[in-house]
Amino acid sequence: MIRWVSKQVQRFVSRYKTRSGIIALAVAATLLLLFYLALPKPLFRSPTSFVIEDASGKLLAASIAADGQWRFPATGEVPKKFAKCITTFEDKRFYYHPGVDPIALARAIRQNIVGGRVVSGGSTISMQVIRMSRSQDRTLWQKLIEAFLAVRLEAGYSKADILALYAANAPFGSNVVGLDAAAWRYFGRAPEQLSWAENAVLAVLPNAPALIHPGRNRGQLLTKRNNLLDKLASTGTIDQQTADLAKLEPLPDKPHPLPRLAPHLLERFKQEYTTLKLHTTRAATTINASLQQQVADIVDRYHRNLSANGIQNAAALVLEVETGKTLAYIGNVHTPQNSSAESQVDMITSRRSPGSTLKPILYAAMLTDGLILPNTLIADVPTQIGGYTPQNYDLGYDGAIPASRALSRSLNIPAVKMLQQYKYQRFHPFLRSVGIQTLNRPADFYGLSMILGGCEVTPWQLAGTYASMARVLNHYERYETNYNRADYHDPLYLESAHEPPGESIERASIIDHASLYFTFQAMNEVMRPGEEALWEQFASSKKIAWKTGTSFGFRDGWAVGLTPAHVVCVWVGNADGEGRPGLTGINTAAPILFDIFDLLPSPGWFSPPVDRMVQTAVCTQSGHLASPDCPNPDTLYIPVPGHRSTVCPYHRTIHTNREGTLRVTADCTAPGDIVAAKWFILPPAMEYYYKPRHSNYHELPPYAPGCTDNSPGLVMEMIYPKNNARIYIPLEIDGKRGQVIFNAAHRRRGSKIFWHLDDTFVGETETSHQLALEISPGEHRITLVDDDGTRISQRFAILAK
Structure with missing residues (x-):
C-alpha cells in the first residue's frame, strides 16, 4: 500500500x-x-475462543469466547466448497468488483422501489465485512460509509483475505460466529470435511441466522439451501445429479458438543497464553489425537475400578524422547458430573509427593561421581538419623543389598543411606539442574526424606527429567561421546511457542552416559505387576525402564517408564490429598503405564556406551572394586568414574585350621597346619539380617581353644537405638507409655550380653539380643558388655512429647 x-x-x-x-x-x-488511515487495524477486536488442535490440525478442545460467543480465530484459508457457495449466494461478482458492485446496487434500488420496502441491500461480501466490523445501525449514511471502506478494504487486502475475514466473523445463528465454530457446532466436523449440502446450509445462514433454530423456519432454510444447490448446478460448479443427491441430506438438528479430547491442556493454554506471546488464541499442539483418545480410554477404564475404592483422580502423560514433545496429555479423569471428584484439577501440573520416583536419579548421580558401582552393597538395617527413622515398605531388612537391586526393589533404607553418603545438600541443586524446579525451599527443609518423597514434584517435570536423561544417552554417538547441555530441557506441548535451546557441547555432563545406561538397566529389572516376571519369557515383550512410587499415607501412586523413544508418566490419587488403602504405585499406576506402552511402537533398547566404560576387577559378593582379599573377582564393565570407587571393605584374609572350622594363630598352632582363607565378613548389624536371607553366607569360625584374638574388628553392634537417637514412645490403649525395644547383634553365636541402663544392670540376653525396657523421659546411656568383656556404650534421649 x-x-x-x-x-x-x-x-x-x-x-x-x-x-x-x-x-x-x-x-x-x-x-x-x-x-x-480510514481502515482500522485490526479490523475485528472481538474476543475469540481458545482453540487447541493436535499436530495434524484436528480439533482437540475449545472454550467459549469472553463475550459468550463461539468465535474461533481466523485460519486465513477458506475451504473451496464454502467459497463457491458463499460467493454464488451472496456476491457472484466478488472476484471482479472493487468492493462495491454497481449492478447489484442498481438491482437492489429497483427491487426496493417496486416493493415499497427494503427487499435487498445490494451489499457485497466486502461491504458485509465492513458492516460486521463496525456494528452500526443500518442506514443510508452508514451504507455509504460501508461502500467507501469496502473500496479501501479491497485496496489493502486480497480477495482470499477478505473471504477469510467474512468466514471468520459472519453470524451463523444463536451464539455461533464464524465458519469454523459453525461447522463444529452444527455438523461436528471441520469445515474442510463438510459436504456440498452442509456448505450450502452455512452459506445461507449469515443472511438469515435465525433460520438455524431447531423447529423454527425449517422449511424456509431447506428451500434456501436447495435453491443454492440448484444455482451451483446451473453455473457448472457441480452437476445436477450431485445437487439432487445433496438435497436428500437432512438439515442440522440441535448443536453438537465440541470435542473435549484435552480439556486440561486447553485450560493450561488459557492460563499460560499471556506469557506465550502468541498472536492468536488458536494453538497447534504436539498432541497425537488418536493416541490421546486411546490413553484417555485406558485411564477411564481403570478409573471405574479405582473409584470403587474412593480413588477419584488419575493423570497420564506421554512424551517423545527425541524432541520432548507431548504426544498425550490426560490432566485428569474428566467427570464434570461429579463435582466432589475435582476432576477439573490438572494433576499434570500439580505438585505432589513423588514417593520413590527420584531414587533412580540419585543412583545415576552416585554412579557419575564414582561413589558406588552398579552392584555395590548398601546397608539395609534399622536406621535412625537424628529423629528420622526410615522404614522399608515391607518393614523387613536385608542387612546388605546391591545398589541396583535396592533400586529395583525400591527399598527405602538403602536409598536413605545412599543419600546420606551423597549429601542431601548436593542432591537438592542436582535435582534442579536436571529439571525438577519445584524444590523451592532450602535443602535443610527437605533433608534425607527428600529421596522418599518428602518434597513436591509435578508429573510434567518428572517426565521431562526422565526424557532428558534418555535423550542424553540416545545422543551418545551423535556428539561423539560428548554431551549437549541443551538435551536437558522441559517438555513441549505447543508446536511453535517454545523451542529447545541450541547445542552446547561439553566434555562432562550432569549425568555420565554409562551411569545412565546402568540406571536404566536397573530400572528394567523391576517385576511387572501381576505377572511375577513371566513377561520376560515372551519375545514380544518390550524392554522398559520403569519405577513406581507411593507417597506417605497412601496419597499418591506413581509409575514412570521410558524406552529410547518414549516416556510415560502416570499419577493416581485424590486431588484433595485424601489417602486410600491400597493406593500404591505398583497396584494403581503401573498397570496403566504398561497398557499405555502397549499402544506405542517398540524401539528396542539403548546402545551401551562402551567408550564411557572400563573393564575392571569387581568383587563378586560386595560389588566394590576387588581388593587383594577378594576371591575370584569378576572382570566387568563399569562407568569410567567408577575407578574412583572404594575397594571391597568386607573381605579379609583370616587364618584357620585345615578344616576351616576354627580360627588359629601362630601362638597356638604349628605353621604347617595354618591355612590362609579369604573371608567375606559383614559388620554385626548387617550380618544379623543378611545371614537368614543368604544360606551361602559363612560366619567367622570361632577361635580354637588356647588361641587369642589379637586382630581388630567389631564383634558387637547396637542395632537400635543408634547413638544420640531421640525416641518418642507413644501411649498404649490403657493410657500408659509403652516400652523401648533395644536390639543388638553379636558376631559370636551363643554369646551373652549384659545390659546396663545408666550404670544399672537391667538384664541379660543370649543368642537373640533384644530387651524391652520402660524408660522415663530424659537423657540416658545404655551400656552392653559381652562375656569376653567387650563393651559398647552410647547415649539416647526419650522425648516427653
Whole structure:
C-alpha cells in the first residue's frame, strides 16, 4: 500500500510544477493519507475462543469466547466448497468488483422501489465485512460509509483475505460466529470435511441466522439451501445429479458438543497464553489425537475400578524422547458430573509427593561421581538419623543389598543411606539442574526424606527429567561421546511457542552416559505387576525402564517408564490429598503405564556406551572394586568414574585350621597346619539380617581353644537405638507409655550380653539380643558388655512429647 501511495505522489510531482500543481498535490496526498488511515487495524477486536488442535490440525478442545460467543480465530484459508457457495449466494461478482458492485446496487434500488420496502441491500461480501466490523445501525449514511471502506478494504487486502475475514466473523445463528465454530457446532466436523449440502446450509445462514433454530423456519432454510444447490448446478460448479443427491441430506438438528479430547491442556493454554506471546488464541499442539483418545480410554477404564475404592483422580502423560514433545496429555479423569471428584484439577501440573520416583536419579548421580558401582552393597538395617527413622515398605531388612537391586526393589533404607553418603545438600541443586524446579525451599527443609518423597514434584517435570536423561544417552554417538547441555530441557506441548535451546557441547555432563545406561538397566529389572516376571519369557515383550512410587499415607501412586523413544508418566490419587488403602504405585499406576506402552511402537533398547566404560576387577559378593582379599573377582564393565570407587571393605584374609572350622594363630598352632582363607565378613548389624536371607553366607569360625584374638574388628553392634537417637514412645490403649525395644547383634553365636541402663544392670540376653525396657523421659546411656568383656556404650534421649 505504501509503495502504491509513493507512485501516485511521484506521478503528481512530475505532472504539476506550478504552485497550483503543488496545492493539488498536497490535497491529493492528504486524501490518499486519509484513505489509507480510514481502515482500522485490526479490523475485528472481538474476543475469540481458545482453540487447541493436535499436530495434524484436528480439533482437540475449545472454550467459549469472553463475550459468550463461539468465535474461533481466523485460519486465513477458506475451504473451496464454502467459497463457491458463499460467493454464488451472496456476491457472484466478488472476484471482479472493487468492493462495491454497481449492478447489484442498481438491482437492489429497483427491487426496493417496486416493493415499497427494503427487499435487498445490494451489499457485497466486502461491504458485509465492513458492516460486521463496525456494528452500526443500518442506514443510508452508514451504507455509504460501508461502500467507501469496502473500496479501501479491497485496496489493502486480497480477495482470499477478505473471504477469510467474512468466514471468520459472519453470524451463523444463536451464539455461533464464524465458519469454523459453525461447522463444529452444527455438523461436528471441520469445515474442510463438510459436504456440498452442509456448505450450502452455512452459506445461507449469515443472511438469515435465525433460520438455524431447531423447529423454527425449517422449511424456509431447506428451500434456501436447495435453491443454492440448484444455482451451483446451473453455473457448472457441480452437476445436477450431485445437487439432487445433496438435497436428500437432512438439515442440522440441535448443536453438537465440541470435542473435549484435552480439556486440561486447553485450560493450561488459557492460563499460560499471556506469557506465550502468541498472536492468536488458536494453538497447534504436539498432541497425537488418536493416541490421546486411546490413553484417555485406558485411564477411564481403570478409573471405574479405582473409584470403587474412593480413588477419584488419575493423570497420564506421554512424551517423545527425541524432541520432548507431548504426544498425550490426560490432566485428569474428566467427570464434570461429579463435582466432589475435582476432576477439573490438572494433576499434570500439580505438585505432589513423588514417593520413590527420584531414587533412580540419585543412583545415576552416585554412579557419575564414582561413589558406588552398579552392584555395590548398601546397608539395609534399622536406621535412625537424628529423629528420622526410615522404614522399608515391607518393614523387613536385608542387612546388605546391591545398589541396583535396592533400586529395583525400591527399598527405602538403602536409598536413605545412599543419600546420606551423597549429601542431601548436593542432591537438592542436582535435582534442579536436571529439571525438577519445584524444590523451592532450602535443602535443610527437605533433608534425607527428600529421596522418599518428602518434597513436591509435578508429573510434567518428572517426565521431562526422565526424557532428558534418555535423550542424553540416545545422543551418545551423535556428539561423539560428548554431551549437549541443551538435551536437558522441559517438555513441549505447543508446536511453535517454545523451542529447545541450541547445542552446547561439553566434555562432562550432569549425568555420565554409562551411569545412565546402568540406571536404566536397573530400572528394567523391576517385576511387572501381576505377572511375577513371566513377561520376560515372551519375545514380544518390550524392554522398559520403569519405577513406581507411593507417597506417605497412601496419597499418591506413581509409575514412570521410558524406552529410547518414549516416556510415560502416570499419577493416581485424590486431588484433595485424601489417602486410600491400597493406593500404591505398583497396584494403581503401573498397570496403566504398561497398557499405555502397549499402544506405542517398540524401539528396542539403548546402545551401551562402551567408550564411557572400563573393564575392571569387581568383587563378586560386595560389588566394590576387588581388593587383594577378594576371591575370584569378576572382570566387568563399569562407568569410567567408577575407578574412583572404594575397594571391597568386607573381605579379609583370616587364618584357620585345615578344616576351616576354627580360627588359629601362630601362638597356638604349628605353621604347617595354618591355612590362609579369604573371608567375606559383614559388620554385626548387617550380618544379623543378611545371614537368614543368604544360606551361602559363612560366619567367622570361632577361635580354637588356647588361641587369642589379637586382630581388630567389631564383634558387637547396637542395632537400635543408634547413638544420640531421640525416641518418642507413644501411649498404649490403657493410657500408659509403652516400652523401648533395644536390639543388638553379636558376631559370636551363643554369646551373652549384659545390659546396663545408666550404670544399672537391667538384664541379660543370649543368642537373640533384644530387651524391652520402660524408660522415663530424659537423657540416658545404655551400656552392653559381652562375656569376653567387650563393651559398647552410647547415649539416647526419650522425648516427653
